[in-house]
Amino acid sequence: YEAKESGGRVVVYESGKSPYTHERLRLEAELREAAERHAFEFYYQPFLRLADGRVDEAEALLRWRNRGEVVSAAGFIPLAEETGLIAQIDQAAFSLALWQLVRWQQQGLPYGLSINISAQSAARTGALTELNHLVQHGGLEPYRLTLEITESALLRDPEEVRAALLELKALGVRLAMDDFGSGYASLAYLRQLPLDRIKIDRSFITHLGSSRRDEKLVRAAIDLGHSLEAEVLAEGVETLEQLQWLRENGCDLVQGNLIGLPAPLEAWYPSPVALGRLHLALTPRKPSAL
Ligand code: C2E
Ligand code: MG
Ligand code: MG
Ligand code: MG
Numbered sequence: 001y002e003a004k005e006s007g008g009r010v011v012v013y014e015s016g017k018s019p020y021t022h023e024r025l026r027l028e029a030e031l032r033e034a035a036e037r038h039a040f041e042f043y044y045q046p047f048l049r050l051a052d053g054r055v056d057e058a059e060a061l062l063r064w065r066n067r068g069e070v071v072s073a074a075g076f077i078p079l080a081e082e083t084g085l086i087a088q089i090d091q092a093a094f095s096l097a098l099w100q101l102v103r104w105q106q107q108g109l110p111y112g113l114s115i116n117i118s119a120q121s122a123a124r125t126g127a128l129t130e131l132n133h134l135v136q137h138g139g140l141e142p143y144r145l146t147l148e149i150t151e152s153a154l155l156r157d158p159e160e161v162r163a164a165l166l167e168l169k170a171l172g173v174r175l176a177m178d179d180f181g182s183g184y185a186s187l188a189y190l191r192q193l194p195l196d197r198i199k200i201d202r203s204f205i206t207h208l209g210s211s212r213r214d215e216k217l218v219r220a221a222i223d224l225g226h227s228l229e230a231e232v233l234a235e236g237v238e239t240l241e242q243l244q245w246l247r248e249n250g251c252d253l254v255q256g257n258l259i260g261l262p263a264p265l266e267a268w269y270p271s272p273v274a275l276g277r278l279h280l281a282l283t284p285r286k287p288s289a290l
Contacts, residue, residue, distance in 0.1 A: 200234050
């Protein structure tokens with residue numbers, strides 16, 4: 001998949017593998033320098049709303065342009081976490097996302113962005129406080145921003161993280177649980193968090209249509225999300241069969257290579273045209289929608 005996206009050799013680092021090789025040390029040095037130079041950009045991956053075919057939100061996924069290659073987040077975020085560089089990188093990503101959102105806002109475009117925060121940064125609540133500050137002082141309509149957190153972000157100091165998330169939520173920022181089902185969040189904890197969305201992990205979506213067991217689990221996850229009064233998004237949708245199944249089973253939003261690969265903004269821009277085409281391709285035509 002990643003090779004398809006960037007057209008190049010991609011996996012540069014696998015966590016836990018030969019930790020002290022020359023290759024790792026070189027990458028670490030390069031990543032450190034990139035973090036200082038803010039040498040990162042976002043690729044954007046759209047969310048499709050199944051009820052009406054609307055596409056007005058995307059996930060901002062960090063990319064690192066290194067030695068002429070575009071490195072996916074999966075290829076450097078683990079290293080960034082192990083080296084502590086993630087704090088700086090998350091800060092840079094926040095600024096980038098807010099800058100883009102304010103731009104859309106000024107252009108009168110109705111788009112939103114969903115951004116990721118590493119479990120490590122979330123647990124260091126300073127990062128959430130800084131995000132709070134950026135939102136309050138950046139002139140942003142806060143509902144345009146969704147913050148994706150993972151279940152593991154809640155493990156270390158749940159009360160403190162929860163308090164910081166509640167403050168963001170009070171501002172109007174939306175909260176999503178990322179990779180839902182792949183971590184350790186308890187029902188008790190989910191109940192205490194005012195989630196706007198849960199994103200069902202791709203590993204559960206892959207076998208829709210062939211695994212009855214996974215289908216039952218995804219149905220249960222959709223019900224659980226709705227019981228929490230959250231929207232439910234399915235990650236990693238790659239086939240029409242999966243899309244159909246999710247539509248029939250009440251999932252609200254889908255994201256994945258079938259709908260759109262993560263791509264630089266230019267690839268979507270002017271967005272209304274590109275997104276409109278997606279709309280027509282994926283939804284039955286309704287006169288009112290045209
Ligand atoms: P995630 O938040 O779960 O993002 C989804 C990942 O799945 C992305 O990988 C995306 O490219 C990939 N993906 C999307 N659709 C499909 C599909 O249909 N099939 C397959 N096989 N893969 C698909 P990516 O961009 O490499 O990001 C990996 C992870 O890195 C993200 O997982 C997220 O946890 C983290 N990440 C990305 N951007 C940031 C960031 O700005 N800050 C932080 N802290 N973490 C980030
Ligand atoms: Mg995410
Ligand atoms: Mg995810
Ligand atoms: Mg994931």
